Amino acid sequence: MHAQVQTQHSGGSLRFNRIGKTFPGVKALDGISFVAHPGQVHALMGENGAGKSTLLKILGGAYIPSSGELQIGERTMAFRSTADSIGSGVAVIHQELHLVPEMTVAENLFLGHLPASFGLINRGVLRQQALACLKGLADEIDPQTKVGRLSLGQRQLVEIAKALSRGAHVIAFDEPTSSLSAREIDRLMAIIGRLRDEGKVVLYVSHRMEEVFRICDAVTVFKDGRYVRTFDDMSQLTHDQLVTCMVGRDIQDIYDYRGRPRGAVALRVDGLLGPGLREPISFDAHKGEILGLFGLVGAGRTELFRLLSGLERSTAGRLELRGHELKLRSPRDAIAAGILLCPEDRKKEGIIPLASVAENINISARGANSGLGCLLRGIWEKGNADKQIKSLKVKTPHAGQPIKFLSGGNQQKAILGRWLSMPMKVLLLDEPTRGIDIGAKAEIYQIIHNLAADGISVIVVSSDLMEVMGISDRILVLCEGALRGEVSRDQANESNLLQLALPRHRAGGVAN
């Protein structure tokens, strides 16, 4: 039996000594050495695939390093399992939280060592201990609530409380804010600040620059599994320097924006209403225009796309495509009209994982290129797949490779290839570069620009401010299911976009 609040583990720095990790055929980490000091929040940054997650998995005991060692204070650690890691005072708060939704907060907090006598759980003691755990962190959470009823931010707090109740000294956060609201982020930041003041070692993995600059005391940058550099003095560091260090080149050339003449109206949205939209939405998208749609999580961006792509039916309003009224009852209607969507969640809604790259590219266009409406034409199938793979630079050993073995960026390119095989008028891109490394990002921006130059109307939803500002000709801002404003490219900056995107009543507090 464990004592309810365990002994605090000894302080000291967390030291990575030439940590290496090799998977069959891949060197995921190569001789990583750096130190994270107690009383500091230490950011780990790098593109996807740079090795941050692998390092956290080693820290959490999920992976055993192939070489090198971890030190906490004076002690050298050799974690064989997650239990070893937890026992040594390490807590890794993962993106996907490890809580049981159908059990109460209190049960989750003490899962594995519930206070019990003769196998019977002592509910009173459990409640007391849970309240003690949550105190100061999340006083409003009732320990009796089922975790499934909590918001994501609250669940994260429960996870933090769990870590603290086990006396964690090293706490690592993996992309903790990716699905939090602005207010929840503020609260998390405050808690992380407190952990720092209590002398904990805090590791913070995030892609979001503004958070790193807001909360972190040091940044270590990784690239391709190698250590690049540690910045100890954040006041001397600029945003661009950090990005340049991560990418190995200047930020401007990623977007490679080139102006284009704007054509006639392609898609006219007039008073559109539907599930997830609070007010009727009207806007025009022109031929050859890249229209950015910015908004926070829950602003209704994805919902708007579901209406435009026929996945959801609108309850009011009308759509006009190049002067003709459009009625969408299914994705097939939208596709037939030339409105094509690259969905936000590639794995769930985009790719067919076990099918080949060629299958994934040809699936939509093959109907129109088959004999008698159903017989596949082998020459067309192979020709089209090869053409798209080549022109989009999809990196795959061959067209028959199951697409799930490709990287996110190459999967996204294959989905773009699927739509490039079709007659296209409007392209809807929902978070087109989420989870994609910067190299592939630049290629995707290139493709977007080329499409616009060919007269396609491209609408891009993104929660990445830099991206929206970097590629769009014009930006629409959504907030809580309503269109909040329109900003032209030259007027757009981080603060006016955020001002529009933030719900009015708390706009002031979170803007920087």
Add this chain to the structure above:
Amino acid sequence: MMTTQNETLPTERKPLDMRRFLDDWVMLLAAIGIFLACTLLIDNFLSPLNMRGLGLAISTTGIAACTMLYCLASGHFDLSVGSVIACAGVVAAVVMRDTNSVFLGVGAALVMGLIVGLINGIVIAKLRVNALITTLATMQIVRGLAYIFANGKAVGVSQESFFVFGNGQLFGVPVPILITIVCFLFFGWLLNYTTYGRNTMAIGGNQEAALLAGVNVDRTKIIIFAVHGVIGALAGVILASRMTSGQPMIGQGFELTVISACVLGGVSLSGGIGMIRHVIAGVLILAIIENAMNLKNIDTFYQYVIRGSILLLAVVIDRLKQR
């Protein structure tokens, strides 16, 4: 740019990828191996009479498994096929008794299969009811109808020309075996060379993505079940012809044999993986082993245990392979 340094444009397909080759063909090779082992170890296994029996044993399962492949590949399955087989035989026998027309009898049986398949398909695709529950219900309904139509007992057939389906021969090969081979070829071709076949695989692989890619998901599903109903009825007609009567109690548990055969051959229960050679392999292995056990006079009770163990072993191996 970081991507330019190791730019690898798609290279030509490698001549032979051992791993993929094994994944695709291993069960068919196993079936051939088992066949060869039986020829060596069991007397009379290769005798014309036994080969004929083996072929006939494969035929009913094989025909129904062809379209069960489509149900499984799309991520569903169909439990009603055993009942459809019985009911088709009964309907054919009853209609022939009353109208004296073989054409009408067979036609009525196939239409019955089509209707059951359409109901399954529409309820599953349009009303989004789970395939397990839907086909569990139709399985019982159709079985009940078979008994009702037959008045609870076998209905004899007297039309000689009807027996062609079950007992006829072409170049010395029994007609049911020929029909089975045609089904294997046709449905194998259909799966790989038509939009219908590829859409079926896409739906099983990721229904959401298929929908967003413009696949007509509902219609494809309805067709899958409708075709399965018709082909199940065809298998029932052939069986009735072989037995010269429509028997309402026949084919109990047959749906599970068909699903076992598919899964044994390598078709995934969760959809998206399946090839006709998987089906052929599974059907062959099950039939050869059953045939061998009969020749060796192994008690029926033990046969159940052995068949179950083989299935369990096959799916465990499949699971381990995916690690």
